[in-house]
Each structure stands twice: as C-alpha cells, then as structure tokens.
Amino acid sequence: MPEIRSKPFRRLFKPNYLMVYATLGIFLLLYLFGAIMYGKIGFTSIRTFLLLFSDNAYIGISAVGMTMVLITGGIDLSVGAVASLTGMIIAYGTTVMGLHPLLCFAFALLVGVGLGLLMGACVQYLNVPPFITTLTGMFLARGVTSLISRESISIKHPMIDALAGIKFYLKWPNAAGEWVKIKPVASIDLNTIVFLLMIIIGAIILQKTRFGRNVYAIGGSVQSATLMGLPVARTKVLVYGFNGLCSVLAGIAYVLYVKSGWNLALSGAELDVISSCVIGGVMLSGGVGYMWGTLLGVLLKATIPAIITFNGTMNSWWAKIFTGVLLLLFIIIQRAVVASSSRTARKAETAS
Amino acid sequence: MKRGLKWDTILRSKLFWAVVAEFLILLVGFIIRPDFLNIQIRTLEDGTRVLFGTPIDILNRSSEITIIAMGMTLVIALGGTDISVGALVAVSGAIALKFLRWDVLEYTTPGDYSVMPFVYVLVVPLVVCTLMGLFNGTLVARLKIQPIIATLILMVAGRGIAQIVTDGKQFTTQYAPFKFIGNGSILGIPLPIIITFVVVAAMVVFVRKTSYGMFVEAVGINPNASRVSGIRSAVIIMIAYVLTGLLSGISGLIYSSRIISNDSNNAGLGYEMDAILAVVLGGTSMTGGKFTLVGTVVGSIIIRTITTLVFYFGIVSEAIMAFKALIIAGVIVLQSEPVRRAIARRREKRHINLGGELHA
Numbered sequence: 001m002p003e004i005r006s007k008p009f010r011r012l013f014k015p016n017y018l019m020v021y022a023t024l025g026i027f028l029l030l031y032l033f034g035a036i037m038y039g040k041i042g043f044t045s046i047r048t049f050l051l052l053f054s055d056n057a058y059i060g061i062s063a064v065g066m067t068m069v070l071i072t073g074g075i076d077l078s079v080g081a082v083a084s085l086t087g088m089i090i091a092y093g094t095t096v097m098g099l100h101p102l103l104c105f106a107f108a109l110l111v112g113v114g115l116g117l118l119m120g121a122c123v124q125y126l127n128v129p130p131f132i133t134t135l136t137g138m139f140l141a142r143g144v145t146s147l148i149s150r151e152s153i154s155i156k157h158p159m160i161d162a163l164a165g166i167k168f169y170l171k172w173p174n175a176a177g178e179w180v181k182i183k184p185v186a187s188i189d190l191n192t193i194v195f196l197l198m199i200i201i202g203a204i205i206l207q208k209t210r211f212g213r214n215v216y217a218i219g220g221s222v223q224s225a226t227l228m229g230l231p232v233a234r235t236k237v238l239v240y241g242f243n244g245l246c247s248v249l250a251g252i253a254y255v256l257y258v259k260s261g262w263n264l265a266l267s268g269a270e271l272d273v274i275s276s277c278v279i280g281g282v283m284l285s286g287g288v289g290y291m292w293g294t295l296l297g298v299l300l301k302a303t304i305p306a307i308i309t310f311n312g313t314m315n316s317w318w319a320k321i322f323t324g325v326l327l328l329l330f331i332i333i334q335r336a337v338v339a340s341s342s343r344t345a346r347k348a349e350t351a352s
Numbered sequence: 353m354k355r356g357l358k359w360d361t362i363l364r365s366k367l368f369w370a371v372v373a374e375f376l377i378l379l380v381g382f383i384i385r386p387d388f389l390n391i392q393i394r395t396l397e398d399g400t401r402v403l404f405g406t407p408i409d410i411l412n413r414s415s416e417i418t419i420i421a422m423g424m425t426l427v428i429a430l431g432g433t434d435i436s437v438g439a440l441v442a443v444s445g446a447i448a449l450k451f452l453r454w455d456v457l458e459y460t461t462p463g464d465y466s467v468m469p470f471v472y473v474l475v476v477p478l479v480v481c482t483l484m485g486l487f488n489g490t491l492v493a494r495l496k497i498q499p500i501i502a503t504l505i506l507m508v509a510g511r512g513i514a515q516i517v518t519d520g521k522q523f524t525t526q527y528a529p530f531k532f533i534g535n536g537s538i539l540g541i542p543l544p545i546i547i548t549f550v551v552v553a554a555m556v557v558f559v560r561k562t563s564y565g566m567f568v569e570a571v572g573i574n575p576n577a578s579r580v581s582g583i584r585s586a587v588i589i590m591i592a593y594v595l596t597g598l599l600s601g602i603s604g605l606i607y608s609s610r611i612i613s614n615d616s617n618n619a620g621l622g623y624e625m626d627a628i629l630a631v632v633l634g635g636t637s638m639t640g641g642k643f644t645l646v647g648t649v650v651g652s653i654i655i656r657t658i659t660t661l662v663f664y665f666g667i668v669s670e671a672i673m674a675f676k677a678l679i680i681a682g683v684i685v686l687q688s689e690p691v692r693r694a695i696a697r698r699r700e701k702r703h704i705n706l707g708g709e710l711h712a
Contacts, residue, residue, distance in 0.1 A: 075500065126688040129638040131433065131500070135625055136677045136684065143674020275508060284498045317515040317616075324509025331497050331505070 019281030020293040022333050026326075027300040034303065038310040046170060047186040052302045057191035058083065058254040058266075060298040062273045063280075064202040065246025067294045068239050070277055071206070071219045073286025074123060074130035076240065079247040080269030081141035082112050084262070086251025088145045091153040091261025094160065101159045108248050115141065116244020120237035138270070145263040152262040155255065164256040166190040191253045198249065203291035215239060219286030275323060276301045279330050283338075300326070367635045367647040373683055374654050381406075381661045388664070393540060402537045406660060408545075414656035415544035416441070416603040418649055420623060421630040422555045423596030425648045428631050429572045430589050431640030432492060432499030437600040437627055439510025440484055441620025444477040444604025446514040449523040449614035451476060452530060470529055478601040484510070485597015489590035507624070514616035524613045534609030544606050551599065556645050565643075568592065572640035626655055633683055654683075 034043045042048060053060070062079045069076045086108040093104035115137055122133045167187040171179040206212040214235040217225040226232050254266060280297025282289030304326070305319045381388040391405035420437050427434045451473045484506055491502035525531075536543045559565035570578040571585045579585050603623070608614050632638060633654055634647030658679055662672045685691060 122685075126685060126690055128684050128688050132628070132632055132638060132684060135629070136681050139625075139673040139677035139680070143671050143677055146671040147674060271504065271508060275504060278501060278504075284501050315515070315520060317512040317520065320512030321509045321516070324505045324512065327501070327505045327508065328491075331491070331501055332495065335495055335497055 016281075016288050016290075016337075018337050019288075019330070019334055020290055020296065022330070023280055023293055023296040023300055026329075027296055027303065030300065030303050030307070034307045034310065038307070041310060042184065043306075043310050045184055045186070046182065047184045048306065050170075050186050050188060050192065052299055052306060053192040053195060054189050054257075056298055056302040057195040058250040058257060059269065059272050059276060059301075060195040060295070061191075061198050061253055062246050062250035062269070063276045063294050063298055064198045064291065065243030066273045067202065067277050067280075067282050067289050067291060068206065068215055069130075069243050070274075070282045070284055071215050071286060071289045072236060072239050073219045073222070073284075074236070074239070075134065075274070075284070076116075076119070076137075076243050077131065077134040077270045078115070078119065078137035078141055079243065079250065079273055080266040081138040081145070082115060082244060082247035083251035083254055083269065084264075084266045085141045085145045086112060086248045087255045087261040087265055088148050088153070088263060089261075090160075090252070090255050091155050092148050094157045095153050095155055096149075101157055101163075105252060108251065109245065112244040112248035112251070113241050114244070116247070117237055117241040119244075120240030123240065124233050124236045142263070142267075148263070149261075150263055152260050152265075154260040160256065160259065163190055164259060191256055194249065194253060198246065199291050199295050202294075206291060211235065211238070216287060219288070221287075272301070275327055279326055281330070281334070283334060367644055367650065369686060370634055370647055370650045370654065370683070373633075373679075374650055374657060377654065377657050377661060377679070381657070381664065384661075385664055400537065401540050402542065403540045408542065410653060410656045410660050411545050411548075412542045413660075414652045415548040416607050416620075417623060417626045417630055417655065418548050418652040419551050419599050419603045419606070420596070421627040421634075421648045421652050422551060422645060423592065423599040424627040425631045425634070425636055425643050425645055426559070426568055426592035427499070427596055428628070428636055428638060429568050429640055429643035430592055431572050431575070432589070432592075433624075433628060433638075434488060434503045434593060434596050435500060435624040435628075436484070436488060436503040436506035436510055437596060437603075438620035438623040439507045439514070440481050440597060440600035441604035441607055441623055442511050442514040442614075442616050443484065443517070444481050444601040445608030445614040445619045446517040446616055447477040447480055448473050448530070448605055448608055449525060450517050452523070452525045452527055473530060474605065477605060478598060481601030481604065482594055482598045485594040485600070486590070488597065489593030492593060493586040493589035511616055514614075514619075518614055518616065520616075522613060522615060526612065530609055531612055532609075534606050534611075544610075547602070547606065551602065552645065552649060555595075559645060564588070564591070569642055572643070626652075629680060630655055633680065 037043070062083060066076060066079060089108045089111070090101060090104045093099040093107070094101050119130075119133050119137045122128050123130045167189050169181045170186045170188070172182050174180045206215065214225070214230050214232075217228065217230055218232055218235060222232060251266075255261065258265070276297040277289070277294050278284065278297070279300055280289075280293035280295070282294060282297075301323060304322045305316070308314050308316065308319050308322075378389065388406050391403060391407055393401050394404040395401050420441075424434060424437065488503050488506060491497045491505070492499050495502075532543065533547075534544060538546055559568070567578070567583050567588045570581075570583055571588050575585055600620075600623075604620065607619055611619075630651035631643075631648050632651070634644060634649070634651030636643040636647060655676070658676055659672055662675050
C-alpha cells in the first residue's frame with residue numbers, strides 16, 4: 001500500500017520541520033567549518049562536543065520551559081532573574097544560614113513555581129501583556145536577590161560538591177581489553193544529564209499529552225481553542241508555572257556549574273534563552289516549535305563562542321555579532337517558510 | 353449629568369491615574385523627607401547659577417528615558433516593541449567618544465581633545481543610530497517580522513558593534529563642548545531637561561499637527577482596515593522605528609556626555625525595559641492603538657521618582673528593582689482592563705442609585 005507508506009515520508013517535509021532542518025544544517029556546516037579550521041587542535045574531540053552541552057546546560061534547561069511559553073504565543077523575561085534568585089537562595093541558605101541544600105532546593109522551587117503561576121494568572125486573568133508581566137517578575141526577582149545579598153557568596157557544602165562532582169567518564173577498551181578513559185578525557189556531568197532529560201520530558205509533554213496539544217492549540221489561535229472548549233486558562237497558567245520550574249532547575253544547574261550565588265549572575269540570560277529557541281525554529285507568534293529544534297538551537301548558539309575560543313585571535317564580542325547575524329538568518333528563513341506555506345494554502349483554496 | 357460624564361471619562365483615562373500615582377509617590381517622599389520637594393538656586397564655582405533640588409534632579413535624570421520613550425510610544429502604538437534601544441545608546445556613545453579620541457597621538461594642547469570637527473561627534477552617532485532604526489523598521493515593516501525578534505538582533509549585536517568601534521576600550525574625555533551636553537545648563541536649567549523639552553515638543557507637534565499621529569493610531573487599531581483604506585502602513589511603521597533609532601542616538605549622546613566616557617557594556621543597560629514601562633505607565637496600551645506622548649513623559653518621571661525615592665531610603669541600588677516591580681505591578685493591576693471595567697461598573701451603579709434617590 002504505497003499511500004500509507006508515503007505518509008510518514010511526506011510528514012518529514014512538513015513546512016514546520018523545515019526550520020528545524022535549517023538549524024540542523026547550519027549547525028552541521030558550522031561544526032564542519034570548525035572541524036576543518038581547528039580539527040588539529042581538538043575541535044572535533046568528543047570532549048569539546050560534550051563541553052557544548054555541559055557549558056550551556058543551564059541555558060538549555062531554561063529553554064525547555066521557554067519553548068513551551070513561546071509556543072503558547074507568550075514570552076517570559078524573568079527566567080534569568082529567577083535562576084539567579086535560585087542561586088542566591090542556595091548560596092545564602094547553605095553558606096550563611098547553614099541549611100541543608102535540599103531544603104534550599106525545595107524553597108527555591110516553591111518560589112520559582114509560585115512566581116511563574118502568579119505571572120501566568122496575571123497574563124490570563126488581568127489581560128496584562130506577557131512582556132510587561134514577566135518584565136515586572138524579572139525586576140522583582142532581581143531586586144529580591146539583591147536584597148538578600150549584594151556580594152557574591154561562594155558555596156561550600158559537601159552535597160553541592162558531590163553533585164557537581166558527578167561525572168561519567170567515557171571509556172573504551174584498550175589493546176589489553178581493559179576499559180580506560182578515552183583521550184582527551186571526556187565526561188558527562190549531572191547538568192548535561194538533566195538538560196537532556198528535560199528536553200526528552202518536554203518533548204513527551206508537547207507531543208504525547210493532551211496538555212501539549214492544548215499548548216499548540218492556544219498558540220495557533222486562542223479564540224479557536226476557547227471555542228473548542230479547551231482549558232485555555234488552566235493551560236496558560238500551568239505553562240508559566242512549568243517555566244518557573246525550569247528556571248529554578250536552570251538556577252540549580254548554574255550553581256553546580258559555578259558554585260556561587262551572585263545578584264548580577266545570569267543578567268541577560270533570558271535573551272540567550274529566547275534566541276536559542278528562535279534559532280531552534282520556535283516562532284514567537286506562537287503555535288510552532290519543537291523540543292529537538294530547541295536542543296539544536298542551544299547547540300548551534302554554543303558552537304559560535306566555541307569556534308571563537310578555538311580561533312584565539314578574535315575578541316569575544318564577535319560572538320555577539322555572529323549571534324545577531326544568525327538570528328537575522330533564521331528569522332528570514334522563518335519568514336520565507338511562513339510566506340510559502342501561506343501561499344500554498346491560498347493556492348489550495350483557489351484550486352478547490 | 354454632563355459633568356458626571358466628564359468625570360467618568362477622566363476617571364477611566366489611564367493618564368489621570370498615572371498623574372495621581374506620581375503625586376502619591378511625591379507625597380510619600382515629602383512625608384519622609386520634608387526637603388524632598390525643595391528647589392533652590394545655587395552658584396557654582398565658575399559663577400553660573402543653576403537650579404538645584406530633587407525635582408530638578410528627577411527631571412534631569414529622567415531625560416534619557418523620556419527621549420527614547422517618545423519613539424517607543426509610537427512603536428508600541430503600532431503594536432510593536434523596540435528592545436534594541438539600550439544597545440543603540442551604547443553604539444551612539446561609543447562612536448561619539450571614538451571621534452573625540454580620533455587619534456590619541458595627535459593631542460596638542462590639553463583640553464583640545466577633539467581632532468575631528470565637533471560636528472562629526474554629534475552627527476555621525478545620530479546618523480548611525482538612525483540607520484539602525486531603519487534596519488529595524490525594514491525588518492518589521494517590509495519583511496513583516498515580529499518586532500520583538502526583529503529588534504532582538506540589534507539588541508544582541510549592537511553592544512558587539514559598540515565594542516568593535518572602540519576596540520573594546522573605554523575612553524574618557526574632558527572636551528568642554530561635549531561635556532556641556534549632559535552637564536551644562538542654560539539660564540539655570542540643566543541642558544538635558546531643555547533637550548528633552550525640545551524633543552517632546554517637536555514630537556507632539558509632528559504627531560498632532562500632521563496626520564502622522566492619526567495614521568499611527570489607525571494602523572495600531574486595525575492594520576488591515578487601514579491598509580485597505582489607503583494608508584501606507586509600511587511607511588508609517590518605518591518612520592516610527594527610524595525615529596526611535598534617532599532618539600536613542602540623542603539619548604546616548606546625553607548619557608555618554610554625563611559620564612564623559614563610553615561604556616559598551618553598561619551604557620543604556622535596561623533602557624528598553626524602562627522606556628517600555630514609561631510608555632505603559634503613561635497609559636498607552638501594549639496592544640497598540642491610541643497613544644499619549646504626554647502620558648509617556650509622566651510615566652518616565654514616575655520611574656525616575658521611584659528610583660530617587662528609593663535612594664532616599666538608603667537602599668542598595670540593585671534592590672531598587674524590587675520596589676520598582678512592586679509599584680509597577682500595582683499600577684499595572686490598576687490599569688488592567690478587568691479592574692478598570694469593574695471600577696467603572698461600580699461607579700455606574702452608584703450613579704444609577706444616586707439618580708434613583710434624587711428622583712424619589
């Protein structure tokens with residue numbers, strides 16, 4: 001039966017997937033460029049590749065929640081500030097107050113998810129634009145962080161050290177048949193695992209659950225979703241709550257990464273997160289986006305500073321400019337895809 | 353009857369509530385520190401007499417945001433946002449200082465730092481910022497890209513460009529004419545206030561005496577209807593972004609002149625947020641449509657007053673954000689549609705009740 005067999009094939013060429021393919025293609029191109037230019041000094045090593053994940057795990061974890069918010073047609077500017085607040089709560093709690101880190105994690109989760117739900121409720125019930133609501137949330141979180149402490153507090157706690165120290169070394173059998181660490185030493189740390197786990201969980205929620213369908217439906221058209229009797233209000237509020245959860249997890253990942261809390265940490269991280277999502281093919285107008293696209297977006301955005309580091313002669317500000325150029329490129333691709341799909345839709349309409 | 357209706361419209365206008373909020377904040381300041389509202393004339397060392405006092409300081413320091421917010425009002429009225437303005441402030445300052453320090457080796461006499469003609473220092477940053485505004489406008493109006501994303505490009509890349517202009521260095525200057533922009537005063541009034549006044553006046557005249565303002569509202573309320581009725585919405589949108597770019601450039605000159613330096617990392621940091629908040633506090637809706645430039649000025653002054661007040665409390669500067677957030681949250685909740693509708697409904701009810709009693 002050729003028809004059935006051709007269906008998944010045609011699904012692969014859905015216009016919405018094209019943007020993810022574009023991300024994948026440009027990531028591969030950029031990686032290839034890096035491999036050709038700096039392959040000799042270790043750009044292609046597994047270690048460098050894994051560092052792309054572990055160095056950007058906090059951005060990636062936050063991007064999971066952001067993807068969902070963006071698909072509903074909203075935006076959340078508070079993620080960096082909430083992650084910073086999480087870091088400060090953990091640092092102040094463990095170092096100054098002597099509390100157990102788990103207690104601090106729980107408290108941070110309470111604060112982050114609570115703020116997320118509150119902002120979601122504000123967006124849904126008070127009709128305040130998401131941009132303004134979450135901007136206020138960002139100011140609030142940042143201000144409270146500064147009220148707790150203006151100094152950077154370094155964290156010294158055996159459990160944090162233990163968590164940050166979790167590393168699974170990649171090994172391979174040598175000539176004698178023993179398992180030894182590969183050279184250069186490459187390892188997968190806890191942050192990378194949480195990052196990938198969150199991507200998988202996010203993808204399952206989006207693709208396989210009723211909640212995920214509702215998220216896409218709201219992003220497509222709020223009116224239609226309401227008319228279809230979908231729980232618009234509940235879904236929207238929960239999406240912001242989930243994003244709060246992701247921000248807190250990102251904050252914990254950041255704490256494990258730098259082992260300190262600082263009131264100005266992660267300022268501007270929300271833009272990194274949003275641009276990662278956009279580069280990954282999530283559309284800010286809502287309704288379109290995939291978790292694996294976001295994963296590729298984070299990787300692609302992480303590759304730019306990696307290449308600049310390997311280059312060694314270029315200044316770090318070039319990373320900003322290249323990111324800007326990449327954003328421009330992807331926005332134009334998105335625009336072209338939308339234009340072509342609306343043209344085919346119009347053609348189909350006139351044909352019928 | 354007629355008077356009651358008038359009061360209703362006033363009570364429903366967001367601008368009225370913004371002014372009330374400003375007076376309440378000033379009142380709080382006055383209660384805490386009775387000298388909060390004092391204005392005095394002081395004579396500086398060089399004999400010039402300037403106005404001095406917290407209200408003057410608030411006006412003076414709010415000028416950067418007010419100037420940017422004039423353009424932002426139009427952009428928001430068209431249903432967009434421009435988040436690149438902070439980066440443009442940095443670019444403007446970087447270029448100005450670059451021209452002031454064109455060739456460090458050629459300095460001849462101390463004080464004469466400007467090797468390039470001074471006009472360059474003023475004109476080139478403004479031209480570059482206007483072009484960047486044109487870039488934003490092209491993306492939004494011609495390519496129909498979501499404004500937040502379109503301006504995100506320059507927000508990310510802008511600071512990188514500013515750093516490339518000055519090669520990542522921070523220059524300072526003592527060149528008197530440049531210093532005068534942000535620190536000088538005419539007839540005792542600080543120059544930034546005068547510049548702001550001129551900009552606001554020019555914008556109000558441009559928007560209300562030409563048909564531009566009406567077109568902006570038309571496009572903001574219903575882009576499709578206005579296009580069908582023959583308004584070239586692309587041009588209208590383009591002008592708003594170009595103006596915002598130019599005004600960010602002016603603001604950048606004032607900022608860099610105030611600190612007589614360029615700072616690619618911190619110049620204009622968070623200005624986009626402050627400018628958007630000023631617009632929203634002033635009563636222009638984020639969803640576009642009707643706008644008020646005067647309201648935006650009030651909004652900008654509110655933001656600065658909060659900051660000043662919190663300084664008076666002696667609270668660390670970073671924590672200001674928390675207070676800003678609380679006050680803004682209050683204002684936003686008061687201004688939000690459901691709450692305003694509820695207030696209006698209660699007033700109407702009371703009106704009807706009163707009417708009934710009078711008749712009886």
